[in-house]
Amino acid sequence: MFLYSSTPSLCKGQENARFSSNKLCVRKYDNTLFRVSTFYGQRKLALKSINHVPIQMNLKDSADEKEQIAAEDQAEAKQYQQLKESPTDKAISPTLAKKLERLPPRFRKYCSVLPEDVNLIPLGTRATKIVCTVGPSTCQPNQLLRLIAEGADVLRLNMSHGDYTWHQSVIENIREIVTNSPFVVSVMVDIGSLDSVRIGEFTVEPKLEKNQRFVLTIRHEASYPPFTTEVSYDGFVDVVSVGDLIQIENGTVQLLVEQVTSTDVICKVIESGTLKSRSPISIRGKSYVLHSPSDPNACPPYMAGCNPNTDIEFAIRQRVEYIALSFVESAEQVNNLKSLIKERNANIGVVAKIESKAGLEHLEEIVEAADGIMVARGDLGTAIPYEMVPVWQQRIVSLCQRYKKPCIVSTHFLESMVQYPTPTRAEVTDITEAVKQKTDALMLTTETASGKYPFKALQIMHSVAVRMEQKLKQDPLYDSFLHSSTRTTTDNETVSVATIAENIALSATVLANQRNAKAILVFTQKGFMASLVSSCRPKVPIYAFTATPTSRNRLSLLYGVRGFRIVFSDDPEATVQRAIQTLFLRECLQSGDLIVVVADILGGSPIISEEEIESVFYSLGGSKEQQLPVSYIRRGLRQLGLKSSDAVEAEWNMRDVDLEDSSREKIAIAEEENISNQKLGKQSLEGFTLDKFKAIVANSSEIIHSIQLRIV
Numbered sequence: 001m002f003l004y005s006s007t008p009s010l011c012k013g014q015e016n017a018r019f020s021s022n023k024l025c026v027r028k029y030d031n032t033l034f035r036v037s038t039f040y041g042q043r044k045l046a047l048k049s050i051n052h053v054p055i056q057m058n059l060k061d062s063a064d065e066k067e068q069i070a071a072e073d074q075a076e077a078k079q080y081q082q083l084k085e086s087p088t089d090k091a092i093s094p095t096l097a098k099k100l101e102r103l104p105p106r107f108r109k110y111c112s113v114l115p116e117d118v119n120l121i122p123l124g125t126r127a128t129k130i131v132c133t134v135g136p137s138t139c140q141p142n143q144l145l146r147l148i149a150e151g152a153d154v155l156r157l158n159m160s161h162g163d164y165t166w167h168q169s170v171i172e173n174i175r176e177i178v179t180n181s182p183f184v185v186s187v188m189v190d191i192g193s194l195d196s197v198r199i200g201e202f203t204v205e206p207k208l209e210k211n212q213r214f215v216l217t218i219r220h221e222a223s224y225p226p227f228t229t230e231v232s233y234d235g236f237v238d239v240v241s242v243g244d245l246i247q248i249e250n251g252t253v254q255l256l257v258e259q260v261t262s263t264d265v266i267c268k269v270i271e272s273g274t275l276k277s278r279s280p281i282s283i284r285g286k287s288y289v290l291h292s293p294s295d296p297n298a299c300p301p302y303m304a305g306c307n308p309n310t311d312i313e314f315a316i317r318q319r320v321e322y323i324a325l326s327f328v329e330s331a332e333q334v335n336n337l338k339s340l341i342k343e344r345n346a347n348i349g350v351v352a353k354i355e356s357k358a359g360l361e362h363l364e365e366i367v368e369a370a371d372g373i374m375v376a377r378g379d380l381g382t383a384i385p386y387e388m389v390p391v392w393q394q395r396i397v398s399l400c401q402r403y404k405k406p407c408i409v410s411t412h413f414l415e416s417m418v419q420y421p422t423p424t425r426a427e428v429t430d431i432t433e434a435v436k437q438k439t440d441a442l443m444l445t446t447e448t449a450s451g452k453y454p455f456k457a458l459q460i461m462h463s464v465a466v467r468m469e470q471k472l473k474q475d476p477l478y479d480s481f482l483h484s485s486t487r488t489t490t491d492n493e494t495v496s497v498a499t500i501a502e503n504i505a506l507s508a509t510v511l512a513n514q515r516n517a518k519a520i521l522v523f524t525q526k527g528f529m530a531s532l533v534s535s536c537r538p539k540v541p542i543y544a545f546t547a548t549p550t551s552r553n554r555l556s557l558l559y560g561v562r563g564f565r566i567v568f569s570d571d572p573e574a575t576v577q578r579a580i581q582t583l584f585l586r587e588c589l590q591s592g593d594l595i596v597v598v599a600d601i602l603g604g605s606p607i608i609s610e611e612e613i614e615s616v617f618y619s620l621g622g623s624k625e626q627q628l629p630v631s632y633i634r635r636g637l638r639q640l641g642l643k644s645s646d647a648v649e650a651e652w653n654m655r656d657v658d659l660e661d662s663s664r665e666k667i668a669i670a671e672e673e674n675i676s677n678q679k680l681g682k683q684s685l686e687g688f689t690l691d692k693f694k695a696i697v698a699n700s701s702e703i704i705h706s707i708q709l710r711i712v
């Protein structure tokens with residue numbers, strides 16, 4: 001057992017994992033508390049504790065919530081009428097009260113804890129999204145609320161820091177904020193790779209001067225002499241050789257290896273700087289091979305280095321919107337994680353972090369496989385020469401746009417603001433460059449995780465991005481790229497569906513831009529159509545209406561999209577009217593505004609021949625003997641351009657069956673929790689015969705894609 005003192009700035013309740021191979025460590029908190037944590041790599045204790053972590057229930061998608069939402073909407077409309085008479089809660093300052101007036105009345109009380117100088121961002125102000133990393137500077141509920149209110153679109157949690165208890169409590173707080181406030185945010189859990197070796201913990205962060213000695217050791221002790229730190233990988237001394245260049249703090253601090261003993265690596269400082277606890281450490285031109293494939297604990301098939309029973313399972317159980325995977329080197333790693341997510345009946349996007357040479361070599365296949373990409377410039381800058389980082393940033397952003405996948409550019413945007421309240425002019429320019437490239441999102445790391453000015457950094461990133469976007473939109477050639485042809489895929493089914501959808505997205509964008517519309521409204525079940533419109537980078541905000549919180553939250557990462565949850569009514573016009581009403585309430589629209597609406601309308605009953613129906617049924621693998629599962633029946637309906645009516649779905653138990661569907665996800669969570677799923681709706685375990693398929697087709701309606709130009 002070892003005793004360590006904790007960093008005072010860490011949040012209460014945060015138990016930090018720390019290096020000490022196979023050893024149990026005790027950490028001291030606030031001079032009184034002792035907490036147990038364990039070695040990063042092994043995570044054995046953490047593995048045990050995860051079993052005790054209550055599963056985060058995401059029951060907000062439940063079918064019977066329809067009624068609740070309808071009631072909430074009614075209450076909101078009523079409160080809106082009363083707005084002028086009693087604008088705000090009397091207890092709060094007039095300045096804050098004035099700001100809160102912009103929010104729907106039912107959320108004002110909850111938001112009254114915000115500080116008076118809060119910078120509430122009107123909806124639709126900024127298209128480029130901002131990802132903020134949460135850490136000691138921003139993890140308290142009020143800090144999280146402020147971050148979200150001031151425009152953070154995605155909150156990232158880095159599993160390389162903190163433990164499950166801390167991460168879980170942050171996620172629960174974020175969920176509570178989203179439920180009780182009008183703000184929408186996605187949670188992204190960043191899975192550190194064990195390929196990322198880290199230095200130890202410091203009570204006082206050491207400042208290294210040029211030419212001084214610094215020792216890296218694999219001895220794991222209670223304390224170390226000055227200018228010595230442990231490394232998290234015991235094989236470090238075998239990988240490193242005299243003459244190697246070691247990079248810490250994303251390469252800002254550089255050490256030249258002068259001597260290697262059986263436990264220590266003695267170095268000379270080449271580039272000076274201050275070291276932070278648990279910073280990643282790399283050796284230029286070398287990579288660590290951390291595990292032998294025969295070690296069953298170490299090397300799961302879907303990613304090198306991460307224990308499937310810990311970080312990934314934790315993220316999946318928390319039903320976060322995105323998992324970011326570090327050091328992705330192939331599409332296979334992404335696909336394997338996606339399969340695992342699917343196996344767990346979850347609906348989580350996989351963001352592949354590009355931060356290694358191998359990642360760049362397999363870039364295109366990774367982009368194609370992933371749901372999003374992160375240009376992790378910190379680690380990338382240690383894997384390739386500095387001057388190549390901007391070149392690759394541009395290439396990766398463009399490639400993502402070609403594949404219509406969201407792209408996050410990350411790290412060092414406002415690094416000086418970790419210490420100082422104003423940015424350097426070069427940093428401001430770096431933000432504008434990424435905005436010009438029309439990347440989906442920019443990411444703050446240390447600035448918001450442990451910096452001194454997290455909210456100011458967010459405000460500056462916001463205002464710089466908004467200013468640049470305004471400038472770009474004045475360019476007459478802004479949307480000239482829209483006239484180039486769209487991408488197709490090799491998968492036949494996708495081609496035909498995607499081509500129509502892509503063309504619709506394109507036309508809606510051209511129409512909105514040319515006619516100076518106020519917004520594009522998209523009705524989308526899983527967010528696909530909204531992502532296509534987003535990829536056209538329209539000049540106006542995209543308001544996407546979707547049925548589930550999961551899809552709504554996920555849209556937060558996409559350029560220009562703001563998601564809303566709505567109950568889809570059987571009458572499409574009623575759904576559109578509800579959406580318009582919501583936008584009036586949120587002051588996104590005013591009477592007389594021109595809008596573009598992208599929606600599917602249901603037409604009449606189709607005239608489809610028996611032969612056509614049979615041919616689709618057989619092409620999906622069905623036969624007289626072979627029945628088909630419901631997901632194939634849905635696919636068949638899509639191929640015929642149809643949507644089954646609600647009555648038919650109920651009659652044949654077609655609801656809650658699609659794995660991707662969030663209501664299915666809800667059943668899976670309920671099952672894990674041993675909650676009876678009767679209330680939630682049963683899935684049909686029976687297969688569908690050709691006769692049943694024919695009956696469903698007969699009771700289905702034709703889907704007509706529509707773009708409407710409307711004055712509200």
Ligand SMILES: Nc1ncnc2c1ncn2[C@@H]1O[C@H](COP(=O)(O)OP(=O)(O)O)[C@@H](O)[C@H]1O
Pocket residue numbers: 133134135136158160161162276277278279280378445446449450
């Ligand atoms: N949960 C956390 N607890 C403590 N510190 C954190 C946490 N998350 C981030 N940080 C701090 O912010 C810095 C930048 O965050 P990030 O880029 O996510 O980490 P890293 O570069 O260490 O992988 C980290 O090096 C660490 O000092």
Ligand SMILES: C=C(OP(=O)(O)O)C(=O)O
Pocket residue numbers: 158190192280326355375376377378379380410411445
């Ligand atoms: C975002 C990055 O990754 P991490 O913070 O996990 O080191 C980066 O390297 O830029």
